Amino acid sequence: MDNEKFGKFIKELRKEKNLTQKQLADKINITDKAVSKWERGLSFPDITMLNILSKELNVSVEELLNGEKFKEEVHNVESFKEEIFDGKGSKKDNKKTDNLCIQKSNGEYTQKHIDIEKAVKEALEKANHKEEKRQKKIAKAKKVTKIISAILFIIFLALQSIYFYIFFKYGFEYILDSIFYVVNEIIFVTAFLFLLFSFKKKKSKIAIIVIFSIVTLANVVSMGIYGFRSKSYVRFSNNLKYEFVAKQNRETNELTIYKNAVAVFARPMQTLSESVNDVKTRWISRDIFEITYKNNENSLKEYVVTLNEDTFDLSYRSFTKALLGKWQNKEQTNKLTRLYVDSKNIRLKIYDKEYTFEFEDCVQVREEAIILYSNKKPRYIVALSDDAELDDETGIIKKDGNIIISEISTDKTIKEELYCINHKTDDLSNYNYVNLASKSYEIENGVLYFSYDGIKTITVPGDYTNIDSYEKGQYIISENIVLFYYKTNGKTYIVTSNDKGLNWSTQQIPSGNYIKSIQFLDANTGFILMFNDETMGDATGAIYKTTNGGLSWEEVFKGINYGDYSIFSSGTEMIFANENVGFITIPDRMGEVCDLYITRDGGYTFEKLNLSTDSKLDYYLLPTIEDGVIHIKIAIGYAEDESRYVTVENFVSKDNGKTFKQVYE
Numbered sequence: 001m002d003n004e005k006f007g008k009f010i011k012e013l014r015k016e017k018n019l020t021q022k023q024l025a026d027k028i029n030i031t032d033k034a035v036s037k038w039e040r041g042l043s044f045p046d047i048t049m050l051n052i053l054s055k056e057l058n059v060s061v062e063e064l065l066n067g068e069k070f071k072e073e074v075h076n077v078e079s080f081k082e083e084i085f086d087g088k089g090s091k092k093d094n095k096k097t098d099n100l101c102i103q104k105s106n107g108e109y110t111q112k113h114i115d116i117e118k119a120v121k122e123a124l125e126k127a128n129h130k131e132e133k134r135q136k137k138i139a140k141a142k143k144v145t146k147i148i149s150a151i152l153f154i155i156f157l158a159l160q161s162i163y164f165y166i167f168f169k170y171g172f173e174y175i176l177d178s179i180f181y182v183v184n185e186i187i188f189v190t191a192f193l194f195l196l197f198s199f200k201k202k203k204s205k206i207a208i209i210v211i212f213s214i215v216t217l218a219n220v221v222s223m224g225i226y227g228f229r230s231k232s233y234v235r236f237s238n239n240l241k242y243e244f245v246a247k248q249n250r251e252t253n254e255l256t257i258y259k260n261a262v263a264v265f266a267r268p269m270q271t272l273s274e275s276v277n278d279v280k281t282r283w284i285s286r287d288i289f290e291i292t293y294k295n296n297e298n299s300l301k302e303y304v305v306t307l308n309e310d311t312f313d314l315s316y317r318s319f320t321k322a323l324l325g326k327w328q329n330k331e332q333t334n335k336l337t338r339l340y341v342d343s344k345n346i347r348l349k350i351y352d353k354e355y356t357f358e359f360e361d362c363v364q365v366r367e368e369a370i371i372l373y374s375n376k377k378p379r380y381i382v383a384l385s386d387d388a389e390l391d392d393e394t395g396i397i398k399k400d401g402n403i404i405i406s407e408i409s410t411d412k413t414i415k416e417e418l419y420c421i422n423h424k425t426d427d428l429s430n431y432n433y434v435n436l437a438s439k440s441y442e443i444e445n446g447v448l449y450f451s452y453d454g455i456k457t458i459t460v461p462g463d464y465t466n467i468d469s470y471e472k473g474q475y476i477i478s479e480n481i482v483l484f485y486y487k488t489n490g491k492t493y494i495v496t497s498n499d500k501g502l503n504w505s506t507q508q509i510p511s512g513n514y515i516k517s518i519q520f521l522d523a524n525t526g527f528i529l530m531f532n533d534e535t536m537g538d539a540t541g542a543i544y545k546t547t548n549g550g551l552s553w554e555e556v557f558k559g560i561n562y563g564d565y566s567i568f569s570s571g572t573e574m575i576f577a578n579e580n581v582g583f584i585t586i587p588d589r590m591g592e593v594c595d596l597y598i599t600r601d602g603g604y605t606f607e608k609l610n611l612s613t614d615s616k617l618d619y620y621l622l623p624t625i626e627d628g629v630i631h632i633k634i635a636i637g638y639a640e641d642e643s644r645y646v647t648v649e650n651f652v653s654k655d656n657g658k659t660f661k662q663v664y665e
Contacts, residue, residue, distance in 0.1 A: 006067045007038050007042075009067045009068060010053075010057070013058075014039075017057065030049075044126065050065070142197040145197060149189075149190040149191070149194040150194055156183050156187050160183050160187065173258075175234050175245045176232045177226065177228065177247075180227070181219055192208060229249065230248060230249055232245065232247050232248075233246040235281055237286075244258075244281070244289045255275075256270070256271045272303065276295065277295070278293060278294045279291065284304075284404055284406065286384060287368075288369050288383045288384075289307065291305065292378075294410060299377075300378060300408065300410070301378070302408050304369055319365075319370045322396055323346070323370070324343075325397075325421075325424075327341075327418040327420055329417065339382070339403075339418055340445065342459075343447055345358050345359060355380075365383075369382065369384070370383075380408060385404050387400070397420065398426075403417070404418075423435055429456075430457065431457075432449060433449065434449045435457060436457050438451060438452065438454035439452060439477045441484070446465035447459060448464045448467075452477060456501075460484055462488075463486055466486070466488070470484070473517035475518070480498065481497070481498055481520045483497075483526075485509070490511065492511045493509065494506070494507055494509050494528075498523050507549070507550035510555070512541060513533065514530065515528060516539075516568075516572065519575065521576060524548055526550060537570050537589030540559065540567060542557060542559075543556050543557040557599070560586055560597065560606070568584070568586065571594075572585055572587075574622075576603075577625050580599075580656075581656045583596060583622065585597075585622050592618070594618075596632070600657060609632075611632065611634065611651050611660055617634045619634065619635045620632065621635060632651040633649070633651075634651070636648065650663050
């Protein structure tokens with residue numbers, strides 16, 4: 001039998017009688033869903049329903065089973081008799097006549113092509129086949145359910161057993177308190193299903209249902225009371241290597257941090273000493289996890305957790321040294337973020353704001369992160385990115401290694417990745433905050449850097465905040481000595497090195513308003529020309545001398561006598577050939593004339609030196625000394641344009657200033 005043909009036939013008959021599916025269903029006492037399934041060919045009515053359905057639709061059972069109304073073929077009586085009966089009145093073909101139903105109507109016969117017994121038999125066989133298949137499916141589903149239930153029962157019973165074991169022996173807990181009760185319920189459900197499909201007696205099934213209902217109710221009630229007392233924070237790192245777990249007691253607001261988190265288990269590590277509010281948790285990078293919260297005083301707090309205990313070392317190196325350099329975000333936009341880390345402090349320029357963080361105010365987290373504090377409030381966190389590595393020898397981040405920076409707030413914040421704009425090589429032993437040319441220096445953020453060879457940049461000790469740069473003669477970078485000076489708290493210090501910056505010595509020197517010139521002849525002997533005041537081209541001050549490397553200083557000369565007082569010129573320069581012989585220049589106020597004075601007693605007395613043979617030659621330049629030979633040049637001065645000085649006479653001395661001889665170039 002064709003179910004679809006049957007369904008379409010039922011639908012046509014129902015619509016002919018202007019009935020809805022529900023109206024037809026009500027008339028024959030079934031649901032409208034059953035009628036819908038018949039019409040869609042999804043099912044067939046029970047055999048006992050055929051007579052009732054045929055009456056309601058005004059068709060015969062045979063027509064219902066055939067799925068269409070019979071066509072009438074009209075014959076005259078004689079021809080019909082000849083087709084069916086022989087001359088003796090007997091049927092010619094029993095099979096054929098059995099398949100014909102003859103009814104008399106107005107002297108004619110109607111032939112209906114239907115085998116009722118065959119159709120009913122087919123319908124019953126099909127119905128029985130469907131029921132058999134349905135019973136097989138049910139039996140298979142029960143069997144599969146029992147197997148799955150048994151497997152899940154064993155798995156979750158084992159999980160709960162492991163929990164009890166590690167909880168009582170090692171203190172491990174579920175990462176969510178509710179997991180305990182969820183696992184219980186899975187155990188109860190799987191046991192219930194297995195037993196329900198194992199027993200056939202109705203009383204046994206009722207007992208199983210009652211027991212299951214009781215234990216489930218108890219478990220759900222317990223879960224409602226104990227399963228949500230804590231709010232859990234469970235986060236996985238980007239590479240899924242690390243798992244962070246924390247729980248906050250909803251009643252006391254205490255936050256407990258867990259360690260050794262594995263899958264659904266974790267062990268309590270620490271409970272914060274204060275109650276917390278507005279908690280925000282987030283992975284920064286690597287194994288670094290931050291907890292930002294506010295305490296009861298509404299103060300912002302930051303707690304950083306590092307989960308990789310294998311790398312923990314109490315003697316870890318300074319992370320500020322690892323960050324040494326200039327960093328900026330990768331996206332070149334007008335909203336540039338830059339981080340500057342030198343030997344003095346950490347400076348951050350983000351968008352249009354600038355911040356400075358002192359090292360002593362910051363909190364380092366192992367060798368991987370640092371929390372930047374300002375006014376005792378955490379502002380930013382800086383950490384190594386996943387790809388960053390520290391150089392074993394120097395502790396500096398290797399080339400191509402980046403850092404992560406993020407503002408600390410309970411609100412949503414953005415992490416930025418910064419890269420180092422300083423040039424780095426595989427060898428970081430010569431790396432510094434700045435890169436310099438040979439025998440040059442740079443002052444940035446109050447820190448002085450210098451390089452003797454253009455390869456290695458060295459940070460010079462001292463506070464150079466009050467110095468922008470040095471003039472000629474105010475510093476020395478030579479083979480024998482490197483010398484700089486700085487001022488702080490009203491005192492003046494010189495910083496010297498006799499080994500090109502490997503080791504430094506810092507000494508206090510006499511304080512004045514302005515150091516004009518510094519010169520050291522060797523590690524012990526040195527001179528300083530210092531001014532106290534400058535007015536109208538004149539200057540007051542003194543020359544100081546040391547013979548013990550700057551440990552003590554002696555005032556040796558206060559200037560050229562000028563009436564009742566001694567003065568220098570504001571343009572005075574100084575140079576010594578040895579510890580006894582030296583020179584100073586005294587240019588006039590207009591810069592047209594410059595006199596040269598020589599000392600042969602170590603700076604205690606000076607006398608004017610007259611070498612020129614031409615009265616027009618009135619401007620003595622500061623001598624130069626090369627390989628023990630003193631060179632003096634005399635020019636014609638022009639006050640307004642020093643570039644027009646023209647040297648017309650040259651003198652040299654090879655006996656430390658005892659005699660001078662004119663030479664011609």
